[in-house]
Amino acid sequence: MSLLRSLHTDIDARVAATRAAHSKWLCRRGCEGCCHRLADIPKISSAEWELLAEGLALLPPDVMRTVGQEIVDLAKQVNRPLVCPLLDRSTGSCRVYLQRPVACRTYGYYVQRDKGLYCNDIQAQADSGVLNDVVWGNHDAIDRRLDAMGAAKALTEWFQESLLAENSG
Numbered sequence: 335m336s337l338l339r340s341l342h343t344d345i346d347a348r349v350a351a352t353r354a355a356h357s358k359w360l361c362r363r364g365c366e367g368c369c370h371r372l373a374d375i376p377k378i379s380s381a382e383w384e385l386l387a388e389g390l391a392l393l394p395p396d397v398m399r400t401v402g403q404e405i406v407d408l409a410k411q412v413n414r415p416l417v418c419p420l421l422d423r424s425t426g427s428c429r430v431y432l433q434r435p436v437a438c439r440t441y442g443y444y445v446q447r448d449k450g451l452y453c454n455d456i457q458a459q460a461d462s463g464v465l466n467d468v469v470w471g472n473h474d475a476i477d478r479r480l481d482a483m484g485a486a487k488a489l490t491e492w493f494q495e496s497l498l499a500e501n502s503g
Contacts, residue, residue, distance in 0.1 A: 361442030
């Protein structure tokens, strides 16, 4: 978990620097655009899952049932884009914001153009010259650090495994 904390610290520093340089930066808590346009089910490391599971455990039981059902439904969904099951659609914010995965923390601040992993809204502003001095974070470097934490699995797989462990224990 210390590798993940260190990574979060570095990401938080990049995010803070970007926001300090650009007070009207679009990506922040409550900006839900990317949460409605997931290309695929998020893959997360075991360390990210442990942290996320802590956040899920803090949710009220009725909210957790809703999230659980949305995760189960997500595993069956074939149409794209996907909506993140952690998104509270009534407030437009993440139900487990403090425990959110690295992909969520970096979106809009780091870029992998070859994979289409960047915020189109911010890219449009950069293309129009509004944010022409943006220094994007290198998402390939983030991926290398995540790879060092072990194999990643889909959020739906982690959730299903935790349910099986819970039911067998």
